[in-house]
Amino acid sequence: xxxxxxxxxxxxxxxxxxxxxxxxxxxxxxxxxxxxxxxxxxxxxxxxxxxxxxxxxxxxxxxxxxxxxxxxxxxxxxxxxxxxxxxxxxxxxxxxxxxxxxxxxxxxxxxxxxxxxxxxxxxxxxxxxxxxxxxxxxxxxxxxxxxxxxxxxxxxxxxxxxxxxxxxxxxxxxxxxxxxxxxxxxxxxxxxxxxxxxxxxxxxxxxxxxxxxxxxxxxxxxxxxxxxxxxxxxxxxxxxxxxxxxxxxxxxxxxxxx
Amino acid sequence: xxxxxxxxxxxxxxxxxxxxxxxxxxxxxxxxxxxxxxxxxxxxxxxxxxxxxxxxxxxxxxxxxxxxxxxxxxxxxxxxxxxxxxxxxxxxxxxxxxxxxxxxxxxxxxxxxxxxxxxxxxxxxxxxxxxxxxxxxxxxxxxxxxxxxxxxxxxxxxxxxxxxxxxxxxxxxxxxxxxxxxxxxxxxxxxxxxxxxxxxxxxxxxxxxxxxxxxxxxxxxxxxxxxxxxxxxxxxxxxxxxxxxxxxxxxxxxxxxxxxxxxxxxxxxxxxxxxxxxxxxxxxxxxxxxxxxxxxxxxxxxxxxxxxxxxxx
Ligand SMILES: Cc1cc2nc3c(=O)[nH]c(=O)nc-3n(C[C@H](O)[C@H](O)[C@H](O)COP(=O)(O)OP(=O)(O)OC[C@H]3O[C@@H](n4cnc5c(N)ncnc54)[C@H](O)[C@@H]3O)c2cc1C
Ligand SMILES: Nc1ncnc2c1ncn2[C@@H]1O[C@H](COP(=O)(O)O)[C@@H](O)[C@H]1O
Numbered sequence: 262x263x264x265x266x267x268x269x270x271x272x273x274x275x276x277x278x279x280x281x282x283x284x285x286x287x288x289x290x291x292x293x294x295x296x297x298x299x300x301x302x303x304x305x306x307x308x309x310x311x312x313x314x315x316x317x318x319x320x321x322x323x324x325x326x327x328x329x330x331x332x333x334x335x336x337x338x339x340x341x342x343x344x345x346x347x348x349x350x351x352x353x354x355x356x357x358x359x360x361x362x363x364x365x366x367x368x369x370x371x372x373x374x375x376x377x378x379x380x381x382x383x384x385x386x387x388x389x390x391x392x393x394x395x396x397x398x399x400x401x402x403x404x405x406x407x408x409x410x411x412x413x414x415x416x417x418x419x420x421x422x423x424x425x426x427x428x429x430x431x432x433x434x435x436x437x438x439x440x441x442x443x444x445x446x447x448x449x450x451x452x453x454x455x456x457x458x459x460x461x462x463x464x465x466x467x468x469x470x471x472x473x474x475x476x477x478x479x480x481x482x483x484x485x486x487x488x489x490x491x492x493x494x495x496x497x498x499x500x501x502x503x504x505x506x507x508x509x510x511x512x513x514x515x516x517x518x519x
Numbered sequence: 520x521x522x523x524x525x526x527x528x529x530x531x532x533x534x535x536x537x538x539x540x541x542x543x544x545x546x547x548x549x550x551x552x553x554x555x556x557x558x559x560x561x562x563x564x565x566x567x568x569x570x571x572x573x574x575x576x577x578x579x580x581x582x583x584x585x586x587x588x589x590x591x592x593x594x595x596x597x598x599x600x601x602x603x604x605x606x607x608x609x610x611x612x613x614x615x616x617x618x619x620x621x622x623x624x625x626x627x628x629x630x631x632x633x634x635x636x637x638x639x640x641x642x643x644x645x646x647x648x649x650x651x652x653x654x655x656x657x658x659x660x661x662x663x664x665x666x667x668x669x670x671x672x673x674x675x676x677x678x679x680x681x682x683x684x685x686x687x688x689x690x691x692x693x694x695x696x697x698x699x700x701x702x703x704x705x706x707x708x709x710x711x712x713x714x715x716x717x718x719x720x721x722x723x724x725x726x727x728x729x730x731x732x733x734x735x736x737x738x739x740x741x742x743x744x745x746x747x748x749x750x751x752x753x754x755x756x757x758x759x760x761x762x763x764x765x766x767x768x769x770x771x772x773x774x775x776x777x778x779x780x781x782x783x784x785x786x787x788x789x790x791x792x793x794x795x796x797x798x799x800x801x802x803x804x805x806x807x808x809x810x811x812x813x814x815x816x817x818x819x820x821x822x823x824x825x826x827x828x829x830x831x832x
Contacts, residue, residue, distance in 0.1 A: 274781055274782075279646075280650065284652070298763070354627065355618070355621075355627075355628055356621055356622065356626075356627055356628070359618075359622065378763065379762070379763070381762070384630075384631070384762075384785070385614070385618075385628065385630045386611070386614045386615075386630065387614050387615075387617060387618030387621075387628050387630060388618070389618075390614070390615040390618035390619050391618040391619065391621065391622050393619070394590075394618065394619040394622040394623060395622055397690060397691070398691065399691050399692050399693040400586075400615065400619070400693060401693050402611065402615050403611050405756075415696075419756065419757050420698065420757075421530060421708065421757065422700050422701050422702075422703055422704075422757075423698065423699045423700045423701035424698075424699050424701070425695045425697070425698050425699070426695070426696050426697040426698075426699070427584075427693050427694065427695050427696070428693060428694050428696050429691070429692070429693035429694070430691060433693070438763055439763045440756055440763075480627070481621070481625075481626055481627025481656055481657045481658050482627040482628070482629060482654050482655070482656050482657075483654065483655050483657075484652055484653070484654055484655075485640055485653045485654065485655045486652070486653040487645075487650055487651070487652045487653070488650065488651050489649065489650055489651075490644060490648055490649060490650055490651045493807075493809065494809075496793075496805070496807075496808040496809045496810055496811055497809070497810050497811070498800075498805055498808065498810075498811040498812075498813065499811070499812060499813070500812070500813050500814065501812050501813060501814020501815065501818065501819055503822070505812050505814070506812075506819070506822045506823055506826050507826060508810075509794065509810055509812060509823060510823070510826045510827055510830060512794075512809070512810045513738075513771070513794075513827075514830070516770070516771070516792055518714065518738065518770060518771045518792070519738065519827050519830070519831075
């Protein structure tokens with residue numbers, strides 16, 4: 262079993278985020294970290310390999326620094342890494358990203374692809390489904406449990422009232438939610454071992470991806486305008502007492518909420 | 520007039536509020552085409568027509584992988600109606616549909632949109648509502664619309680039923696093999712509710728959530744929870760509000776004993792009015808409060824319910 266885990270490098274979600282003049286996210290304004298939701302995907306992949314044997318590979322697309330996110334996965338225990346990096350990738354949207362990840366997965370080979378449910382910067386939750394569609398593979402989104410039996414993957418997915426059990430034949434793409442597991446911390450041994458692991462650098466030419474189908478040129482979406490939203494007026498903050506309760510009910514009544 | 524496709528979002532065999540909102544939005548852009556799928560779809564055609572559907576595409580068959588079937592139908596509808604815009608609900612299934620459809624028909628996706636302009640650009644809040652971004656899409660624009668972004672207004676459409684011949688696909692697909700029903704709630708659906716009352720770690724226990732429910736019932740709202748509360752097992756996970764839970768945008772969001780971590784804010788920041796009760800004056804959620812009470816939720820909530828009931832009497 263070969264499992265590819267997709268990890269993205271994102272600005273730390275606890276930091277202030279801002280847009281640059283060209284409407285792209287200012288990635289230098291904050292510390293860059295592995296998308297925390299992708300560490301649940303890494304944990305899921307490691308657990309499957311612990312149960313069934315096999316190898317894991319962490320894949321990222323981004324600037325050269327994306328290797329740091331891959332290294333983090335290697336420290337957690339993933340066997341090897343690959344980063345697709347190329348100047349032509351700058352400005353790629355979800356569609357362009359999915360094209361590149363799918364091309365890399367096709368070239369690396371995989372029985373199972375595990376991804377996070379959402380990147381904390383783009384916050385779209387669409388790339389896993391897009392990758393599956395490009396590859397023509399079945400898609401198991403929003404897994405909160407995953408098991409493999411022979412050539413079949415089974416997940417549980419939360420619904421409005423309970424959960425569904427969803428199955429697909431491998432190869433397949435799975436996205437996992439954070440209720441799935443608790444990602445392990447890299448051990449000292451893991452950190453040392455990661456230094457010896459290899460991270461391959463893949464280029465668009467090497468993957469046979471036409472550079473005009475990615476980056477700003479190949480991305481169907483482009484930001485036309487960005488404005489600060491009107492700020493909400495400062496709220497009323499009062500200490501608990503009967504007058505406060507009465508004022509709150511007035512507030513609700515004025516807005517026809519009671 | 521250009522055709523705008525709306526994929527109906529349904530729950531318990533009925534169109535959800537966001538579907539009616541999307542039809543209202545589509546009317547402002549062109550001629551709405553409602554695509555309604557799943558068992559009982561035919562019965563919902565009349566409702567879609569009341570909200571302006573000029574054309575209706577129905578697929579009442581039960582599918583073992585509804586999203587895959589929806590993508591097949593939408594791709595056929597885009598071709599048949601020569602549509603440049605497709606609206607879906609911005610929830611988990613809607614986003615999966617959007618992503619797959621954009622790849623299939625050659626287009627782009629905008630998620631969490633709150634509007635679409637006449638020129639086809641989509642409007643979306645980012646950074647938790649601090650900025651508003653307008654996005655242009657080349658090719659078919661597949662736009663996932665957040666519930667409660669526009670008011671739903673009825674206006675009768677022609678509702679002409681159009682039959683599309685979409686053969687079953689031979690793609691490899693996932694299959695839903697079982698559906699497990701949890702406890703049903705008689706309260707409004709969290710994602711679409713006008714009022715949401717959420718509790719956090721400050722409610723102290725599962726018993727503390729009885730107070731959250733009581734206030735929600737007094738305000739005829741839905742109950743939500745922070746991840747700290749769902750992780751503690753005080754309330755089921757599916758009621759979690761936030762980045763990895765449900766995104767809500769109600770008229771009123773009441774947060775009881777919730778500190779306001781960025782992941783929680785991500786799911787409620789665009790609420791129209793925010794009320795915060797927290798005993799720590801420094802709790803970051805007070806920054807978003809239109810009305811905040813620094814106090815103990817276990818005494819503020821009963822007093823609030825009593826005062827609302829006193830005035831109603
Ligand atoms: C990958 C990831 C995803 C996440 N996704 C989400 C998400 O979707 N949604 C989410 O909510 N969180 C999410 N979190 C967790 C988030 O970071 C916070 O840990 C969580 O929101 C905290 O919940 P809380 O505010 O209830 O608890 P706390 O932060 O512990 O706050 C409790 C608050 O209650 C107050 N309080 C205590 N007693 C009382 C009382 N008697 N009366 C009034 N106030 C009282 C305290 O002053 C405090 O401010 C996520 C975290 C990660 C890492
Ligand atoms: N540039 C990228 N490199 C690797 N994985 C990615 C990248 N972008 C998105 N992903 C994967 O897709 C998931 C969902 O991302 P998104 O659709 O952007 O919210 C993430 O959790 C990652 O697993």
